[in-house]
Amino acid sequence: xxLTTKHLAALNITCRVLxxxxxxxxxxxxxxxxxxxxxxxxxxxxxxxxxxxxxIIYTVTVLYxxxxxxxxxxxxxxxxxxxxxxxxxxxxxxxAVL
Numbered sequence: 001x002x003l004t005t006k007h008l009a010a011l012n013i014t015c016r017v018l019x020x021x022x023x024x025x026x027x028x029x030x031x032x033x034x035x036x037x038x039x040x041x042x043x044x045x046x047x048x049x050x051x052x053x054x055x056i057i058y059t060v061t062v063l064y065x066x067x068x069x070x071x072x073x074x075x076x077x078x079x080x081x082x083x084x085x086x087x088x089x090x091x092x093x094x095x096a097v098l
Contacts, residue, residue, distance in 0.1 A: 015075070016066055016071055016074060019065050019071070019074055019078055020061065020065040023065070023075070023078035023079065023082065024061035024062050024078070025058065026082050027057060027058070027078060027081055028054040028055070028057045030082060030085035030086055031050075031053070031054055031057045032047075032050040032051050032053065032057075033050070034085055034089050035049070035050035035053055036049075036050035037089070037092045037093070061078060064078075
């Protein structure tokens with residue numbers, strides 16, 4: 001099966017949509033957890049503030065994925081940010097448990 005430029009463009013857009021949907025959701029969820037852990041004060045207010053901020057992070061992530069020059073760069077950037085956020089969350093949870 002030969003891939004024409006039309007098929008490659010469709011595959012490129014499909015990959016960007018998947019990166020934006022899945023990667024944006026994971027990044028927004030991890031950032032909401034991280035911000036909720038870092039904000040001082042009442043836990044309910046921290047969670048609500050973090051969830052409101054996560055909508056902005058999700059929107060910026062989707063915009064970034066479609067604004068970058070290559071799909072690979074978008075995927076690597078979102079994946080690296082997710083890994084970084086996950087490491088911060090794990091580190092803060094380790095400190096909070098002690």
